[in-house]
Amino acid sequence: MKTSMGDFLDCLDSSALILDTDDSIVKINKKLQEENKVFKFFHLKNDSYQLNQIEKEDWYKYLSICGTTGSAKFLIKSCFYECVMNRLSIEGNKLIMVQFFENRSLKEDVAEYFLNDFRLSQLKELGEIAAGIAHEINNPLTVVSARVQMLLQALKEKKTIPADVLEKNLDKVYTQAERIKKIVDGMRVFSRNSNYDERVLYNLKSIVEEAFSLVSGGMRDNGIEFRFNLQSNEKYISCKPTELIQVFVNLFNNSIYALSKTTFPTIDVHFVEDSQNYHIYFKDNGPGVPEDFDTKIFAPFFTTKPVGAGTGLGLSISNRIIQSYGGSLSLDRTHGNSCFYIKLPRAYPQDFPADGATDIYKYSS
DSSP, rough: OOOHHHHHTOOOOEEEEEEEEOOOEEEEOOOOOTTTTEEEEOTEEEESSEEEOOGGGHHHOOOOOOOOOOEEEEEEETTEEEEEEEEEETEEEEEEEEEEEEEEEEEEEEHHHHHHHHHHHHHHHHHHHHHHHHHHHHHHHHHHHHHHHHHHHHHHHOOOOHHHHHHHHHHHHHHHHHHHHHHHHHHHHHOOOOOOOOOEEHHHHHHHHHHHHHHHHHHTTTTTEEEEOOOSSOOOEOOOHHHHHHHHHHHHHHHHHHHTTTTSSSEEEEEESSSSEEEEEEOOSOOOGGGGGGGTTTOOOOOOOOTTTOOOOHHHHHHHHHHTTTTTTEEEEEEEEEEEEEEEEEEEEEGSSSGGTHHHHHHHO
């Protein structure tokens, strides 16, 4: 019952492929195969990309991937074209996440076009967490497989299974299935395009927990301890869940990257509240953000990571999202050099119309 990376990629709503160490294509996911139009990438000396349209039936033969991670925007024959590529090493192979935006007429609203920046950042985060999620799903699947095989073997041998043994094993199977469901639900919410979603009343604790479920594999692999003090399921915010999960996934991934050389690494999400706002302190014990970056860190395309390791969009988009909810995102130097402070206005179920109350459970159950 082992889930391969290829199986996982087929569940994604984004185009993806896997290359071996010789850059030969070994897996193309269903989404990429279903694209109506496919593009060929040429690696140019100036590190930009040129897009040429080819026929769908020729895509497998002509598709080539340059060796660089990046994103680019193009203007060709009065239409916008945009792509983003994220390259990630997985068990000796390379995972390439690709997203295309095409045929945007110059007459269309340019501001609306740049809403795709959110999807670019979202895809980057998706590439970083994909391997960890596959492993997170495989772990409970291994437990489920072992328990079911044991029970099947007992049935084949016509052995009597004591009720307490049967109950114990089925309870274990159910627990692991729920664990998989939680991971998949988090992935589903995170990967959807929320540009045109309506805001709903959402459980803030679920936001952080769903973001954590997407990065927990990477945190475990790096030996990072996670602390979160919010226990109540009745702290609500009016939001698009995908957007807030994106904010926390970005903060988690930034901390995981920063903690790579830290002894006894920890990430601490501390929650306090008053009558009008929630105050969230997202802190790690890494080396921190240099003080001369204070005025740059939320600027679009600014990144402290090496070329190819970051888009520079994560914090910029996170800041834009938080501000759109009437909140704020800032670097808090009073709690060390590695603490981000988020302020969000709180919401109450009684402030929402009765016909929208089910949204609480629809998204956070």
